[in-house]
Amino acid sequence: MNDLLALFTEASPRPRNALLVLLALLVLAPLLIDRYLLSLMILVLYFAFVGQAWNIMMGLCGQLSLGHALYVGLGAYTAAALYQHFGLTPWLGMLAAVLVCVAMATLIGWLAFRFGIAGTYFALLTIAFAEFSRIGFDHFTWVGGSGGFFLKVVQQGTTDWLNLRGHPRMFYFLALALATGAFLLTAWLMRSRAGYYFRAIRDNEEAARAAGVDTFRYKMIAIQISAALTALAGVFFAFYYNNLFPEQIFNMGRSIEIILAPIIGGVGTLFGPVIGAALLTLLSEGLSELLQVLGIQAPGLKQILYGVALGLSIMFMPHGVWPGIARRFGLARDAKDAGK
C-alpha cells in the first residue's frame, strides 16, 4: 500500500498531474459525448485493460501468450452461466471467473514451465488450449453450445449495478475502473520485487536464477495475474454484449486483437497498452469514416488498409509508439530515477 502511495508522491509532478487531469476528463466524459463516442471509449478502455493484462505476462515476464482469448472466454462463460442459471450477481461471478481462469493458467503454466516448454512452443501451447476450449464449448449445451448463449436484456433506461444491466454509461465506468486498476497494478508491479524478477526472467532466465530468482514460481505468478485480469475482461464482455459464441469469443483472431494494443503502443511499457488501444480504435474508426466520406464501398478494403497501417507501424516503430513519446517529453524511466 505504501508503494502504491509512493507512485503518486515519488513520480515527478508534471506527468502525475497530467494523468490526474486525464482521469478527471475520463470520469466527466460521459456527460459530454454521445452514444457513439461512448461506445468507442468503452472499446478503447476494454482493450487498454486486456492489453495491460497480456502485457504483464509478455511485456514484463517475457512469456508469449497467443491464446489469451481463452481467459476472456472462460471468464465470460463462467459469470454468464452463473447469472443465467442461478441468478448469481456478476460481481460474485467475477470471483468465480477469476478462480476458473487462474486454475486454467496454473495448469498451462505448470505444464509449460515444469517441462521446459518455452518461447514459440509455449505460444503454441497457449493457442492449443484456446482452440480446444473453443471446440469444447461448441458442444457444451449447458451454455448453449455452438448456437450461442444469451443473457436477459433489460430496458436500457434502468441502471442495475448489482446485475450489470442497463445503460452503456455504466459499462463505461466499469471499463474505466478496470483499466485504471490494471494501470495502477502494473505501475506498482514494475516497482516491486516481482516486477524486477519478471523482467530479469524475460531478459535472461539463467542469470535470473543465479541471482536468486525462483523462476518457476515467478513465471507462475505472472501468468496467474494475467489470467485473473483477463477473466474480468471476459465478465465485462459477457454482460456488455449479452451474447456469447464459442466460435467468436475463443477465436484466434480475438487473441491477436488483444495483443495489438500493447504491441503498437510498446510492449513492456506502462503506457503502451493504453496508447495502443486509443490509436487502434482511432485508426479503425478513422478508416471507416474516411472510406464513407470518399464514397468507396469495397468490401475488405478497410481491413487491408488497417493491416498496412499496422505493418508500417511495426516496421518503423518496432518498440511501439510509447518509447518515442517518452523520449520526446523526457518521461523515460532513467530521467525519473536520476535524482536517487
Place this chain on the structure above:
Amino acid sequence: MTTLPLLDVAAVSKSFRGLRAVADASLQVRQGEVVALIGPNGAGKTTLFNLIAGTLAPDRGVVRFDGRDITGLRADQVCAAGIGRTFQIVKPFADMSVLDNVMVGGFRGNASPSVARERARTALAALRMDELRHRPAASLTLPDRKKLEVARALATQPRLLLLDEVMAGLRPTETDVMVRAFQRLNEEQSVTILLIEHVMRAVMALAQRVYVLHHGVIIAQGTPAEVTRDARVLESYLGAEAL
C-alpha cells in the same frame, strides 16, 4: 582446532554423453579464503562451478556449504544459501538499466525496493561503476559487463563468491581495479572467494591457495608459488616450453 570448510566439494563427477567433464574432483574453501581454480581450456572448471552453483546436478559426489548438503539444489536455492556466482559468458538483463540489473540481486531475501537499491548502489560503488547506473545494460562494453556480473552477484550479499573469468579481456589497469575491489571485499566484508582465472597476474595477487584442474581431475593444489613450480602443472597448463 579444526573448523569445517565453508565450501566442501567431495569427489563430484559429471559426464556429458560418456565424456567425463569432471572426475572425482574435491576441493575445500575455508571461511575468509581466496582460492583460485586454474587449468587449461576445456579442463572442466566452469562445469565444476555449475555443479557447485546448482546450474547442473552432479552424477556423483557431495557439495556442502557451511556444513549443509546443497547437492542438487536449484541455482536460486544455492543463491539463497549464500553463494553468488558470475557467468564466464556474461548474461546481463539487456533491456534493464545497470542499476536495475544489480537490484535484481539486491532483492535476495528481502522484498523492499529501497533496500535492494541501497545494496545495488553499494555493490556498484565497490566496483567503481556507480556512474554507469542509468545506462541500459545492453550499451556496456565487455569489461563493464564483466563488472556488472560481479556487482549483481555481490548485491545478493553472498558469503561465498564464485567468479568465472571476470578478468578476461580486461586491460591491466582494469584488472588491478578489480583485484583491489576483491581484496577489499575479502578483507573488509570477509567475503570468501573462489575464482576461475587465466590472468595469472590476478591469481598471484589474490589467491592464497590454488587448485589445478586438468581433464576434469584435480592434479595439484597449494600456494600459487608451489603450484607454479609443479612439473605436472607446467606441462599441462603453463606449457611444456615453460619448463
